[in-house]
Amino acid sequence: MSVDSNAIERGDARVSSPLKSIARKGRFVGIKERFIEFLLFLAAFSSVAVTTGIVGVLVYESSTFFAHVPLIDFFTDTMWTPLFANPRFGILPLVTGTVVTTGVALLVAIPIGSIVAIYLSEFAPPIVREVLKPILELLSAVPTVVYGYFALLFVGPILQSLIPGLPTFNMLNAGIVMGIMIIPYVSSLSEDALRSVPMSLRESAYSLGANKIITALKVVYPAALSGIIASYILAISRALGETMIVAIAAGMQPNLTFDPREPAATITAFIVQVSLGDLPHGSIGYQSIFAAGLVLFAITLVFNILGIYFRKRFREVY
Amino acid sequence: MDMTDFGPIIKKRKRQDALFNIVGIACTLVGIVALGALLADMLADGLSRLDPQFFLSFPSRFAARAGILSSWVGSLMIIAVTAAMAVPLGVAAGVYLEEYASKNWVNTIIETNIANLAGVPSIIYGLMALGLLVYGLGLGQSVLTGGVTLAFLILPIVIVATREALRTIPQGIREAAYAVGSTKWQVTRYHLLPYSTGGILTGVIIALSRALGETAPLITIGALTFIAFLPPSPVSTEFPFLSFEWIWSPFSVLPIQMFNWVSRPDQDFIVNAAGAGLALITMTLSLNAVAIVIRYRMRRSIKW
Numbered sequence: 001m002s003v004d005s006n007a008i009e010r011g012d013a014r015v016s017s018p019l020k021s022i023a024r025k026g027r028f029v030g031i032k033e034r035f036i037e038f039l040l041f042l043a044a045f046s047s048v049a050v051t052t053g054i055v056g057v058l059v060y061e062s063s064t065f066f067a068h069v070p071l072i073d074f075f076t077d078t079m080w081t082p083l084f085a086n087p088r089f090g091i092l093p094l095v096t097g098t099v100v101t102t103g104v105a106l107l108v109a110i111p112i113g114s115i116v117a118i119y120l121s122e123f124a125p126p127i128v129r130e131v132l133k134p135i136l137e138l139l140s141a142v143p144t145v146v147y148g149y150f151a152l153l154f155v156g157p158i159l160q161s162l163i164p165g166l167p168t169f170n171m172l173n174a175g176i177v178m179g180i181m182i183i184p185y186v187s188s189l190s191e192d193a194l195r196s197v198p199m200s201l202r203e204s205a206y207s208l209g210a211n212k213i214i215t216a217l218k219v220v221y222p223a224a225l226s227g228i229i230a231s232y233i234l235a236i237s238r239a240l241g242e243t244m245i246v247a248i249a250a251g252m253q254p255n256l257t258f259d260p261r262e263p264a265a266t267i268t269a270f271i272v273q274v275s276l277g278d279l280p281h282g283s284i285g286y287q288s289i290f291a292a293g294l295v296l297f298a299i300t301l302v303f304n305i306l307g308i309y310f311r312k313r314f315r316e317v318y
Numbered sequence: 319m320d321m322t323d324f325g326p327i328i329k330k331r332k333r334q335d336a337l338f339n340i341v342g343i344a345c346t347l348v349g350i351v352a353l354g355a356l357l358a359d360m361l362a363d364g365l366s367r368l369d370p371q372f373f374l375s376f377p378s379r380f381a382a383r384a385g386i387l388s389s390w391v392g393s394l395m396i397i398a399v400t401a402a403m404a405v406p407l408g409v410a411a412g413v414y415l416e417e418y419a420s421k422n423w424v425n426t427i428i429e430t431n432i433a434n435l436a437g438v439p440s441i442i443y444g445l446m447a448l449g450l451l452v453y454g455l456g457l458g459q460s461v462l463t464g465g466v467t468l469a470f471l472i473l474p475i476v477i478v479a480t481r482e483a484l485r486t487i488p489q490g491i492r493e494a495a496y497a498v499g500s501t502k503w504q505v506t507r508y509h510l511l512p513y514s515t516g517g518i519l520t521g522v523i524i525a526l527s528r529a530l531g532e533t534a535p536l537i538t539i540g541a542l543t544f545i546a547f548l549p550p551s552p553v554s555t556e557f558p559f560l561s562f563e564w565i566w567s568p569f570s571v572l573p574i575q576m577f578n579w580v581s582r583p584d585q586d587f588i589v590n591a592a593g594a595g596l597a598l599i600t601m602t603l604s605l606n607a608v609a610i611v612i613r614y615r616m617r618r619s620i621k622w
Contacts, residue, residue: 029501036503037418043410044419047432047477050470054442057449112345119342123335134610136349141524141606142356143531145573146595149580153588154359180352187349211331213338234437241439243534244573248580268441268534275444275538281453289538293445297438304437308430 058297061290068284074291080254080265082288083274089288091295093254097171097264098296101246102239104175104260105182109235112179113186114228120187121194122216133188140184148248151177156249169251169263178245182235189234193227193314194220227314233307237300243268267296360599364592372593376546377575381586386594388545389575392461393530393601395549395564396571399465400529404472405522409511411473412480412518417506436474443471444538452539459540461549462565467535472525479521483514516616520609527605531598533573543578545570572598 066074069089077090116136120129156173160166197220205215221228243266251263252273265273271289279286375385411432419425447467457463487510495505549567572594579591 033501033503037414040410040414040418043407044414044425044428044477046407047411047435047473048428050446050473051431051435053450054438054446057446057454058442061449112348115342115345116349119339119346123339123342132346132350135353136346138603138606139349139353141527141531141602142353143533143573143598143602145531145533145577145580146356146360146599149576149591149595150356150359152580153363154355180349183349212335214331214334216338237437237439241441243439243441244577247534248577268439271441271445272534272537275448275540276543290445290449293442297442300437300439300442301434304434307437308433311433 054297058290058294061287062294065284065287065291068287069291078256080270082285083277087284089291091267091292093256094265094267094270094292095295096256096258097246097250097254097269098240098266098299100258100260100264101171101175101178101242101250101266102236104172105178105239105242106232106236108176108179109182109186109239110232113183113231113235114190116183116187117190117194117228117231118216118221121191122212122220133191136187137184139181142181144181144242144244145248147177147181148244151245151249163261166261167251167263169249170261171246171250171264172260174246174248174250175260177249178239178242181242181245182238185235185238186231189231190224190228193224193231196227197223224314226310226317230307230310230314233303233310237303237307240300240303241268241296243272247272267292357599360592360595363589364594364596367589367593368596372590373597377544377570377578378546381584381590384579384587384590386572386575386597388548389570389572389594390597391548392541392545392569393571393573395461395567395569396464396468396536397526397530399461399565400468400472401522401526403466403469404476404525404529407469408473408476408522408525409480409518412477412484413506413510415477416481416484417510418502432474432477436478440471440532441534441538443467444535446470447535447539458566459542459568460566461569463539464536464541464569464571465565467539468529468532471532471535472529475525475528476518476522479525480514480518483517483521484510486517487513516612520613520616523605523609523612527602527609530605531573531602533571533577536571536574537577541574542568542570543574572601 074089074091076092077088078092079088079090080093081088120133124132151173152168155177156168156170159170159173159176160168163172166172194216201219201223202215205219210218246266247269250266250269252265252269253263254270255262255264257264270292274285274289372385373390374387375383376388377386378384415425415429415432419428444467447463447470451457451463451466452459457466491509491513492505495509500508545568549569550561550563552561552564576591576594576598579587579594582588
């Protein structure tokens, strides 16, 4: 019981009427309540301040960058060499590096993650699911720098023995390991979506003679589709922004190619590479990481908004 | 149609189910085997390096003499700052959005914004901190900057965990408390927060374990890779006994130390990297194990 109500129970000798005391207390409590609500609102609003900070910094630093580099060069030049004596500022090689590593990661994570989700939700006995799900989720608890090590020193040599002529640094290796890392993002969220499909839908399918797999693929999966797409989109935005695995295993040379067997730099790897060096604050090289970051932010923003849309749609259905 | 015709069809359907069962188990194993291979690989490479000397030495040009003292101390300091900022802020924001917020456009913006922040790549937070905290506010490449950066990064995770924990509390609890004259804050303070502590704690632990493994944003703000001294101690023998000088100190963290060693061609440093990786992975996996245990016990003990 709170202090306020104790005071009311005891009654206050100095106040003639107990009702008056309660009324005064009430007014004080009202102010206190409103003050607390305001503090809590400020805490929630701080997240908007973070976004404002992100957009503000990226746009401000990029604007000085784009004062030097014409937008048309930025989007059409095929070379990205901002630290050379004769710098070229074409973002395309970094974008292809990002797209190729993300593509490889999705080719691993989406099929495997979806099958795992269907298996855990529709086939596995409850005890198996209860044990396997947390273990799989540990995959996303491993720090990405450790995955980088794993890619460079374990998966890389295996791939090199399978594919002759594969260089030490290549996008295939980084993409595969990144795909393994994001399996739980796909499997856990898709499984949640599949499990929230009402049992009656499955029972209707069974009553028509469908077996489990047909029910899962033709009834449950489509019914959960918007939730599942949301999980795919989360995986995409995770892969686009992943940094350490590609910085360690894909090489750091910007390379305009769609061949995953080649080394290349992603947007994130470039930012890390520049940050490791000692660039003076305000130089064009320093500003170039903000311009690259702005492109990455814009791309992930599109996917995040799509993800929010699909999640909301899924919540409305069930 | 004759009834006997169904035999082969049923058999075929059952075979399909059995086949998918195998495919499903195989795919689940892919992830588990990869996790096992990763752990085994790190153990094989780095276990020999894990002696007290490794934890008590500064980095060095000589692989055999190099250790992770400054980086694990740095990781602990960063996590302390991150937790001190992200936990109160995230829980307060979660309480506001779940219990107080009415449906208006301001709150819709806040909610959409948090959902978006959760998907912003970590390195972008690093760029924001570089422009705003390091140069804009002049905080420098300090423990404070690093901790605040990671606090921003994990804020959405703490908020979402708080909201989910609050959502599992039945409406009847709130109504019962209101019925005996509680105010909104009293309901929150004496009922909702105590009952959701387990869920919030689980989310906070998972968020902190994520912060512990983060590398990219700290590299971006310019954390050093080579630090051969410890920051000023937080406790001293002289008045006032507590000092916060350490938040202004430059720092390195375990993942950055590991990254630095991985990128060297020398095999001896690779062994050091595996050692640092083992220390790091032990910390993050045990934090996650604690979170799983809390979640499991909570599910068994709470019956509304």
